[in-house]
Amino acid sequence: MKEKNRGLGLFTLLIYLFLLGPLVIIAIASFEPGGALKFPPTGFSLKWYQNIFEVSMFKTSFITSILVSLAGNLLALLLGLPAAYALSRFQFKGKNALNAIFISPILIPGIVLGFTMLKYVIITYNLPVYTALLLGHTVIMLPFIIRVIASSLANFDFAVEEASLSLGAGRLKTFFTVVLPNIKSGIIAAVLIAFLESFNNVDISVFMTGPGISTFPIQMLLYVENNFDPTIAAISVLLMLFTAVLMFLIERLMGLSYFTKR
C-alpha cells in the first residue's frame, strides 16, 4: 500500500516538474547577459530587464492593456452584477438557457468571437481600436464576472435580504446595504479573475489591434517573431510576479475553491 502511494507521489512530482519547470527555466534564463536566450545562462545580468523599459511599444501596450482591462471590467461588472444576482436569487422559466448564454463566451472559440466582432461590429461601425478592444474584452470578462459573483452569492442566505425588506428597506436599498457588503470579497475576486483573463487575452485582441496600438501580449508575440533575445524572458518573470500577487489576493478574498468547480 505504502509502495503504491510513493509511486503516485513520484508521478505527481514529475507532473509538477513538467508544469512548473519551464516557468523556472525561463526565469533563470532571463538573467542571460548575451544576446540570445540560453539555458543555462552564461552569466548574470539585468540588462534585459532594462531593455523592457527601453522598448517604447512595451510601455504603451502595457498601458493599453491595463486601461482596456480596467474599463472593460467596470462595464462587465455593471452588466454582470445585476445578471448574476438575478440568476442566483430567482427561479424562473428559461433560467438555464439564460445561464448558458451568459457563460457561452467561455466556450465559443475566442478566435471566432474576435473575427465575427471585427467583421460585423468594428468594421461595420468603423469603431476606433480602443472601443473595439473595450467591447471585445467586456464580452470575454462577462462570464467570469457572472460565474464568480454567482458562486459568491451561492453562499449568501437570501433570508437576510427578506429580513431587510421586512424591516422596511426597499429592494434597491436592501441590495446596497445588505447584499453588496456581504459579497464584497466575491466581487473583488471576480474583478481580479476577469482582469487576468482580459490582460492575458490574445485571440480576441489579435483581431482588434491597429497600427501603433496593441495590447501587451500581442506586443510580446510581435517581439518574439523578430527577436530571440532574453527580453521576453525578463517580461515573463515580471508577469509571473504580477500573476502571483493577484492570485494571492484572490486566495485571501474567496479561497481557491472556485477554480475546482465546473
Place this chain on the structure above:
Amino acid sequence: MAMLTLENIAVAYDQQYILKDFNLSVEKGSLISLLGPSGCGKTTTLRLIAGFLEAKDGRFTLNGKDYTRVPVNKRNFGFVFQSYALFPHLSVYDNVAFGLRLRKVSKADIDRRVRKMLEVANLTGFEQRFPKELSGGQRQRVAIARALVIEPDLLLFDEPLSNLDANLRVNMRVEIRRIQQELGITTVYVSHDQEECFSISDQVAIMNKGIIEQLDAPSTIFKYPKTEFVARFIGFNNFISFDNRQENGREIQLQAGGHSFLAIQGEGRGAQKGLKGAVRPDDLKLGTSDEIDLGANVVTGRVKVSTFLGRSYQYVVNTELGEFTVNKEMEQPYVSGQEVRVLFPVEKLILVE
C-alpha cells in the same frame, strides 16, 4: 373582534394552487400557531401575511386596514426567520438598530430603544459582537429583538426554534411566549413541532393540503380532534369505521361489524360528527377474558406483535375490526398469539370526520 383576517386567499406557483379560498381570523393580542406536515401551506400562509408572496385572489386585513397589496417594506411587521437571517456584516447593535435607522428615528431614541430591547432579550454586553460570534440561542434572541424593536403591528415566526438543540428550544419558547404576552402583540407562529405549538399558543390551526382542518385552543385539539387527519396528526392511531349511528340525548349508539359501541357528547367537546371512532393507544384498555367482560365497546382479538417501550409494552392486536395498537404497563407481558380483549372507554372514544 378579529384583528387579523384572511378572506378567500389564493396563492399559486405556476398555475398550481397552494392556497385556495383560504380563510383565517386571529384575535387581537393572541398567538396563533399554524401546524402541519411539510407542504401543508403553513409557510406559504405566513409568507403571504408577511408580504413575501402576493395573493392571486382574496383579501388580507389587519385592524381594518387592507394590506393585500402593500409591499413588504411598508407593512411594519416583525418577521423571525428559521435561519435567523441576521446581517452577517453588522454587529448585534447595528442589526437591532437597522429597522429604526430606516424609520429616521433620532440617534438618541435609537440608542435608547436598542438598549432597552437588548435588555429585554437578555443581550446586554453583546452589542459589539458579530452574528458569527454568537451561539444559536443568542442569535435567535437578536433576531427576535430586531423584529420587536420596530414596534411591529404583527409578529411572525417561521420555525424559529428548529435550528436549536432540545433544551434550548424549551427555554426559548418560554421566552418567546413571555415577551409576546408582555407586549401583547398579535403573533402568527409556524412550526411542524406539535409540542412547541401546543405549549406556546392561544390557538392552533392544524393545516393539511392548503386548508385548515381545525382551529381551536391547544387543549381542545388535543382532546377532541374534529377530523381523522387531525386525530392521526396528534397521535390517535386507532380507528374504527362505524356502519351507522343513533343519537339518544348525550349518548351516541354505534354499530360496527355486529359489535355495538357507545360514545358520549362530552362537556365542552361540542357535537361529535362523523362515523369514525378514534382512540389513543394509551387510552385503550387491554385484558384477558377474566379481566374484561364481553359487552358494548369490547372486541376480542389476538396479540400480533409485542414491543417493550421501557415504561410499558406496546401491543398490536388483531381483531375482527382491524388492528389496534395498545400501550399497557405490566410486569408479565402477553405473548404473541395470546387471546385478549380490547375495551374502548366511552369517554375516550372520539368521533371524527
Place this chain on the structure above:
Amino acid sequence: MKKSYLAILLLPGLVFLAAFMVIPILLTVGSTFYHESRFTVEGYVHFFKDPYFLKIVWTTLRVSVITTLLCMALGFPTAYYISRQNPRRKGLLLALAIFPLLTSSVVRSFSWTIILGKKGLLNNTLLSLGVIQEPLNILYTPTAMIIGLIHLFLPLIIITLVGVMENIDSDLVKAAESLGASRFSAFCKIIIPLSVPGLIIGGILVFVGSLTAYTTPALLGGKQRVISTFLYQNAITLNDWYLASVIATIMMVITFIIITLMNKLAAKLNPKGS
C-alpha cells in the same frame, strides 16, 4: 412586477451579448450560405475538396485528440493523489496548478522554445548524454504543439478532477473494502466511475481549448497551420473573409458537436444516472 424587475437586471447583459456576440456570429454563419447575392454552399464544398484545408483540419483534430487523451491520462492519477492529501498540502498543490493557469499563455508557450529548440535545453542534454547524435527536430512540429497544449491545459483537468474527487465520500472506499474489495479494485469500482463525469467535463475543456488555441500553435507550430491560425491568416493576412467565415463556422460546428457528444457521453457514463 417581478417580470419587469427581472428584465431590468438581465436585459443590459443580454442586449450587450446579443449585439456583440450572438448577432455577429449569426451573421457570419449566414454569410457563408449567401455569397455574391445568391444562396450557396460552395464555400463548404470548396473547403472539403481542398486537400490542404483538410490536412489542416486533420492536424488540428489529431493534435487536440492526443492532447486531450494525454491530459486525461496524466491528470487523473495526479488529481487522485492531490485529493487524498491533507488540506494544507492539497491547498499548496492546487495553488501550484492554478498559478500556471492564470499565467499568460504567451509566457507559457514561449518557455518551451528555450527547451525544445535545436540548441535548446532538451537537445543539449540528450547530446551531452550521448543519447542522440543529431539534434532532434521538435520545435515547430505538431509534437511541440502537443507538448505546449498539454502544458497549457493539464492544470485545468487536474483541478476539475480534484473538485470532483474531493466530493467522493471516503467512506465509500472503506465500505467497499469492508465488503471484500482490495484497495485497487475499490479504486477501479468506486473512484473511477464516480470521477467519470469530472473527467469528461475536464476533457471537453481541454479538447475545445486545444481545438481553438491560437497562441501555442502560433509560437510552437512554426509553418504548421491549425484551424485557428488558418482562420487568422485568411482574415487578416490574406483578407479572404469569405473563407475565414467558412472556417469560423466549421470551427463552431466542430466545437458544438464535441460538447454535445461529450455531454451525452457524460450523462450515459454517469453512474448516478442523468
